[in-house]
Amino acid sequence: MSEKTNKADLFFNGRWVKEIRNPEEFVKKFREKRRQGLISHHINIAWFPEYGEVRINSDGGRVRRPLIVVENGKPKLTPEILQKVREGKLGWYELVRRGIIEYLDAEEEENALVAMRAEELTKEHTHLEIDPIVMLGNSAALAPYPEYNRGDRVNYGSKMVGQAIGLVADNFPVRTDTKFNILAYPQVPLVQTSMSRIINEYPVGQNIVIAILCWEGWNLNDAIVMSKSAVERGLFRSFYFRTYETLKKRYWGGQEDEIMIPEVGVKGYRGEAAYVNLDEDGIISPEIRVESDSVLIGKVSPLRFLIGEEFTAELENKREASVCVRHGERGVVDTVLITETLDAEQLIKVRVRDMRIPEIGDKFASRHGQKGVISLLVKQEDMPFTADGVVPDIIFNPHAIPSRMTVGHLLEMLAGKVGALSGQLVDGSAFTGMKEEEIRKLMKKLGFRDDGKQVLYDGATGKMYPALIFTGISYYLKLDHMVTDKIHARSRGPVTLLTKQPTEGRAKRGGLRLGEMEQQCMVGHNAALVLKERFDSDLTAIPVCTKCGLLAIHEAAKNKTYCDVCKDSQIAWVQTSYAFKLFLDELKAMGIYPKLVVKEV
Numbered sequence: 001m002s003e004k005t006n007k008a009d010l011f012f013n014g015r016w017v018k019e020i021r022n023p024e025e026f027v028k029k030f031r032e033k034r035r036q037g038l039i040s041h042h043i044n045i046a047w048f049p050e051y052g053e054v055r056i057n058s059d060g061g062r063v064r065r066p067l068i069v070v071e072n073g074k075p076k077l078t079p080e081i082l083q084k085v086r087e088g089k090l091g092w093y094e095l096v097r098r099g100i101i102e103y104l105d106a107e108e109e110e111n112a113l114v115a116m117r118a119e120e121l122t123k124e125h126t127h128l129e130i131d132p133i134v135m136l137g138n139s140a141a142l143a144p145y146p147e148y149n150r151g152d153r154v155n156y157g158s159k160m161v162g163q164a165i166g167l168v169a170d171n172f173p174v175r176t177d178t179k180f181n182i183l184a185y186p187q188v189p190l191v192q193t194s195m196s197r198i199i200n201e202y203p204v205g206q207n208i209v210i211a212i213l214c215w216e217g218w219n220l221n222d223a224i225v226m227s228k229s230a231v232e233r234g235l236f237r238s239f240y241f242r243t244y245e246t247l248k249k250r251y252w253g254g255q256e257d258e259i260m261i262p263e264v265g266v267k268g269y270r271g272e273a274a275y276v277n278l279d280e281d282g283i284i285s286p287e288i289r290v291e292s293d294s295v296l297i298g299k300v301s302p303l304r305f306l307i308g309e310e311f312t313a314e315l316e317n318k319r320e321a322s323v324c325v326r327h328g329e330r331g332v333v334d335t336v337l338i339t340e341t342l343d344a345e346q347l348i349k350v351r352v353r354d355m356r357i358p359e360i361g362d363k364f365a366s367r368h369g370q371k372g373v374i375s376l377l378v379k380q381e382d383m384p385f386t387a388d389g390v391v392p393d394i395i396f397n398p399h400a401i402p403s404r405m406t407v408g409h410l411l412e413m414l415a416g417k418v419g420a421l422s423g424q425l426v427d428g429s430a431f432t433g434m435k436e437e438e439i440r441k442l443m444k445k446l447g448f449r450d451d452g453k454q455v456l457y458d459g460a461t462g463k464m465y466p467a468l469i470f471t472g473i474s475y476y477l478k479l480d481h482m483v484t485d486k487i488h489a490r491s492r493g494p495v496t497l498l499t500k501q502p503t504e505g506r507a508k509r510g511g512l513r514l515g516e517m518e519q520q521c522m523v524g525h526n527a528a529l530v531l532k533e534r535f536d537s538d539l540t541a542i543p544v545c546t547k548c549g550l551l552a553i554h555e556a557a558k559n560k561t562y563c564d565v566c567k568d569s570q571i572a573w574v575q576t577s578y579a580f581k582l583f584l585d586e587l588k589a590m591g592i593y594p595k596l597v598v599k600e601v
């Protein structure tokens, strides 16, 4: 069990197998055999002297990563082998099979000493990192110069890349996903990383000119000022697609749905005007503008309780079941698709497209966790400009930099400026990208200050700004959080059946909740009576028996109110929220007697 006895417990996938001798020797031989290809490279082994345990794992779901094997301080990936890889004579899996590269799981990593670079290798090292960038995940490796940023910002930045609108697929014109966004003019980033080179075919943003200055206070608190003229030229324009679909179902008893313009008399008929856009077949045509709740596919279904009974074609037995544009959305009908399912049922899909031009409230971000919303769109002639006549697309507030320490953002702006001026892509890969000194040298060569600062002129007055302004080019992302999808208000509207309180959520035309904290605010502002108004959304009057304290019965038809328990007793009408009445019912359902003691005040 212990090191002294030189024995250890052997575990396989967490189960004890047996006791073994010379564990260290055992593990060493096991690894040798794996590198020779005698044991599958999917199996990992780890030796824990502190527990006296050897653990072998082969089960699924382990996170593993590839490393170059090092023996006696020399990496097994020699320049000769590397040359063969370059010539295409050796593939990745051949390297794995030959034991030059091996995958380690979290447990085997505990036995390894990994060098970051080949120069750091000593006799103690067991492995060498393929490239330092692999310590980052796929999306974190997309950000340039992440090693100059604070760790959490790299994380935020990679999360925002995931929310960015870009080119998701080449076949998007024929796709019928429920919803997706496409950026109109996607660009490859000027400052590349070794990871972004791989996904360059599917870019997610645009390279834009940024000036870092406060502009009349409009960009305070992470807001951004954007050039209206650039937006009109197509900057960050995107398209939003949503596909609606319906099935022409057949029911038991020979009844079936009908795709048609519903006739007057059908239950839930929307009125003639609602169906004007439909063709004779009851389906809308491409390129017709549709607004919120417009009918796309006219459909009539048999009433549900009639299923199985005798077939009747009368209008009263039919129900309006048209497919409409979601509440709060709009656009132009893009594609209409009529096909059949495997069960030979007619399937109709209508795709609606909506052009999204950046507007106040839309969200944008760089790849460094610096996000913000547009607060103002400014005409080009009012924006600041350089001596060359360059006008920034975005004015970014300098206060966003010091507290977040995203130095990588500043470096990207400088590197982007070099790239744009010299017409080349700059490498900004983590740890191996173009260094600051190199960027500065190139900036000087191009005739600019090496610190990125420039003289800017006020667009309104034409006067030179007294301070130099840091300007550069950075890759920006349009995030999938647009105001049109979020804007919402309500005066009256639907309520839920159970509680009679307003529905929740924008899609259901819900109310805006005045919660506990808001209620405390009202009290704190000496406005407690406002609450009496605000909390009457489900106001009801309930008849209460003054004798037994239970709810009485009110027969509206006979205008009679009486207690079913006491028969002849005094009834009092009490105003309360419907939710409270529901609560009383629930107590009674549990066998609890909720007695209300009512008194005239």
Ligand SMILES: [Zn+2]
Pocket (backbone or CB within 6 Å): 545, 546, 547, 548, 549, 550, 563, 564, 565, 566, 567, 569
């Ligand atoms: Zn009673």
